[in-house]
Amino acid sequence: MGKKRTREVQDDPTVDKMDEDDSSSDEDMDIVNVDFELFNYDSQIDFHGIKTLLRQLFDTDAQLFDLSALSDMIIEQNTIGSTCKVDDKANDAYAFLTVLNLQQHRDKKPVIKDLITYLSQKAKQTDDPKLASTVPELLASDKAVVGLVLAERLLNMPAEVIPPMWSMMIDEIEAAVEDKEPYEFTHYLVVSRTYVEVASALDDERKIKKPRESSPQLQYFHPEDEEMRKHALASGAYGFTKENEAVADSKRAFQELGVKPQGFMMLIEASKFERAVKAVGEYVGSAA
Template sequence: MGKRKQDLGDVPMGGTKDEESSDDDTDMINVDFEWFDPQPAIDFHGLKNLLRQLFDNDAQIFDLSALADLILSQPTLGSTVKTDGNESDPYAFLSVLNLQEHKDKPAVQELIKYITSKAAGNPSLAALSELVSQEPIPPIGLILTERVINMPSQVIPPMYNMLLEEIAWAIQDKEPYNFSHYLIISKGYEEIESKLDLEESRPQKKTKKGGAANQRFFFHPEDEVLQRHALCSGSYEFTHKQDDGHSDSKRAFQELGIITNGSMILLEGSKFEATVKAVQEYLQ
């Protein structure tokens, strides 16, 4: 199952062309992004750090080293994005793991247990709860993807398009990647009233118009499209709670504090290609 990554040209970091033309003070940095196969000899620490960022408060639950090794054990499936050649650290990655195929591996057993516990009792994730409770677990493709915070979302559609091609090639080679469903683990956040404002003697600041408390936001804009095409999707609280001051530590550029939470999006396998196309159209 062979493939070639390609340099898809300059992608602006820090704004759009419209923003650049409307504000002469905005500095634009054009960076050449390159897409590579995961490299077992190079990418271990970079992938582990991105996995830690993805799972946030609950990263300590998982054997991230084993998960990184598992991703790297299938180097012709999935992508990394780099800016300084193949020998540099990845700034983004996307890969898929077959939960059925790897169900006996301890690291995947931890993932399945976690998914099952977060979906159980959550009405918005009822379809997922029913699916993962089956014996044996169906051939679910668990999509793991993360990127550093300032990476532009335009790097995402090429990774999903490459994944579609790679899965098609793998199925032709009789490899176990014919998935009944795809599950994306991601994360979002809610804006909450700042505890600092509550403690001060001045009147409390009003929330932004249209920014009511408990409104759900996504760190990854493509999640908005993915959930619209999903069989089910929902957020959940992390097992390991944030301390009281954590939300205020993330409010440097806004009046409200934020609290992060996990997110799961379940897609039917037959609708995955159309969903990828929708993501591309949304982010282009």
């Protein structure tokens, strides 16, 4: 299928640019305009790009799942969700968004069964009692219909590309429901990633003593998650099963503190999902 939508995004205007009078440089910083285009999934093009982004989304726990099967599922339902690319449809996706019907696939697709077990266990590990009790109950229910929302993008992608993807998916879900397709959800379970800064093991080796916070502040890889969680019935972060203590040092990025990625989930009632998506669009627009 062809292009779904084009969105022009400029560099972040809040980023400091070089002083025009700086004698150390003879060149001015220019604004670069990039066209990000949204496409339906294509089985001939998107498999490896989606699998790579899924591996990033699930971080060290990606090895727990059959990501090839999950990528195939996402691509097969090509009218729900989008890929975001630059220049040409034939390129790998820079971002993707989709929603999967967990109840429909739980007895047919082993990867969905694994995800349900995993998410039920991780919900119980969060510090939100409502999430811990509600998610396992909903995922085991024959009456509730939970849509698993998977979204990821390359780290340097601007947040401005995200609201059109979410808005378009809502329109696609509405059209699918009108066509009697299985996308009439009672709840949406959005899976994402967060992180906290942690003292590095390298500091201990060098015998550098630094004050440690008892409860590090949660940070967001996707800034829109902070706004979306305000509309959630429950939300919380959880540690990865395959977490390696050395990972924090590998992600220090020349900072005194290391970075410890965590999983993050938000449970949103279907009646509030559209408003949450609208709020994300307003939030990203106001922050631009």
